[in-house]
Amino acid sequence: MSKGARTREQVLEQAAALFNQRGYHGASISDVMEATGLKKGGIYRHFTSKEELALEAFGFAVQKMRERFDEALADKSSALEQLHAIISVYARIPTDPPVPGGCPILNVAVESDDGNPELKAEAQRVLGGIKQALRAIVRTGQEQGELLAEIDREAFANVFVAQLEGAVMLSKLFGSPIPMRHTVQHLTSWLDGFAAPA
Amino acid sequence: MSKGARTREQVLEQAAALFNQRGYHGASISDVMEATGLKKGGIYRHFTSKEELALEAFGFAVQKMRERFDEALADKSSALEQLHAIISVYARIPTDPPVPGGCPILNVAVESDDGNPELKAEAQRVLGGIKQALRAIVRTGQEQGELLAEIDREAFANVFVAQLEGAVMLSKLFGSPIPMRHTVQHLTSWLDGFAAPA
Numbered sequence: 001m002s003k004g005a006r007t008r009e010q011v012l013e014q015a016a017a018l019f020n021q022r023g024y025h026g027a028s029i030s031d032v033m034e035a036t037g038l039k040k041g042g043i044y045r046h047f048t049s050k051e052e053l054a055l056e057a058f059g060f061a062v063q064k065m066r067e068r069f070d071e072a073l074a075d076k077s078s079a080l081e082q083l084h085a086i087i088s089v090y091a092r093i094p095t096d097p098p099v100p101g102g103c104p105i106l107n108v109a110v111e112s113d114d115g116n117p118e119l120k121a122e123a124q125r126v127l128g129g130i131k132q133a134l135r136a137i138v139r140t141g142q143e144q145g146e147l148l149a150e151i152d153r154e155a156f157a158n159v160f161v162a163q164l165e166g167a168v169m170l171s172k173l174f175g176s177p178i179p180m181r182h183t184v185q186h187l188t189s190w191l192d193g194f195a196a197p198a
Numbered sequence: 199m200s201k202g203a204r205t206r207e208q209v210l211e212q213a214a215a216l217f218n219q220r221g222y223h224g225a226s227i228s229d230v231m232e233a234t235g236l237k238k239g240g241i242y243r244h245f246t247s248k249e250e251l252a253l254e255a256f257g258f259a260v261q262k263m264r265e266r267f268d269e270a271l272a273d274k275s276s277a278l279e280q281l282h283a284i285i286s287v288y289a290r291i292p293t294d295p296p297v298p299g300g301c302p303i304l305n306v307a308v309e310s311d312d313g314n315p316e317l318k319a320e321a322q323r324v325l326g327g328i329k330q331a332l333r334a335i336v337r338t339g340q341e342q343g344e345l346l347a348e349i350d351r352e353a354f355a356n357v358f359v360a361q362l363e364g365a366v367m368l369s370k371l372f373g374s375p376i377p378m379r380h381t382v383q384h385l386t387s388w389l390d391g392f393a394a395p396a
Binding site: 020021106107114120154162164178 | 219220221222223224298299300304305307308309311312313318321322325326350352353356357359360361362363364365367368370371372376377380381383384
């Protein structure tokens with residue numbers, strides 16, 4: 001990696017943490033300058049605007065999430081194992097987030113849904129991708145006779161994601177692992193009901 | 199109501215909408231001036247700081263939510279009817295929010311959980327109150343033999359709130375009533391399983 005590419009990566013890592021904790025409006029270029037020790041020109045050499053930096057920082061944070069998903073899913077072959085692996089990635093967020101500040105998707109979704117159209121579109125794209133992955137896992141499980149054929153895959157994906165993102169919010173707000181733990185228990189027994197009879 | 203009190207109420211209503219849509223950091227006193235047509239001095243006559251205005255505006259938004267809960271619960275006597283009434287209040291948020299911008303509790307919780315301690319404490323207090331109300335409804339239902347004795351009330355409250363707030367996030371992000379509809383269907387059949395045998 002060239003020196004320029006390394007600097008760019010360091011700026012992204014710091015910016016991802018700042019934007020994820022303080023939000024797009026709450027974090028300033030001055031904050032990024034302070035965190036990186038760079039002057040304004042050193043940041044704008046790599047990113048043309050705060051908006052571009054925020055978008056790329058969100059991409060950086062999402063990549064950290066994706067690495068966790070990939071790692072958790074790597075050795076899971078059955079649909080139920082894969083779904084439990086995805087739950088475990090979410091369960092870790094409140095106490096050990098992929099970047100400081102919790103779930104970047106939740107944070108960007110809630111901040112940008114009435115505002116920043118570029119960030120909103122990115123959050124839609126990422127969350128749409130997670131929902132698509134969930135539907136694909138369920139479909140494969142259904143095709144292989146592991147999961148009940150009558151599961152509505154779109155409803156499943158919505159309910160699954162809503163619960164986990166809502167649980168991240170609660171556990172972060174109260175600084176407690178309990179809301180997430182209760183949600184994981186609920187999801188686990190919910191998933192038990194989806195197994196097709198052997 | 200005196201003229202001063204009316205002005206104060208109008209500022210709060212506009213500020214509640216602005217903060218709920220753009221967030222504490224995303225909305226400025228200039229935005230409030232523009233929305234209300236008041237000069238800065240006219241706003242600071244009623245609120246000593248942006249922080250105080252944001253706290254009071256959050257209180258205003260929460261009061262609008264509370265009015266909906268009170269109205270929905272007014273004629274409901276059984277625990278299950280009351281729980282369905284609370285679901286119906288949440289179900290309305292994405293398409294017809296109590297103040298523009300969706301659920302003020304979700305918005306403030308997500309923005310303030312790593313930052314503004316006063317707003318965070320208020321969000322904790324309000325969400326703690328909703329959870330307390332849910333536990334009380336379930337306890338009464340259990341005492342009266344309507345609901346199963348084995349329901350863990352704290353787990354119930356966490357799972358119930360996580361799903362609904364997560365569904366608000368999804369439906370708002372995608373501009374679609376479907377995620378909330380799926381969540382309501384899931385919660386409805388979940389609640390069916392809590393009825394004690396007659």
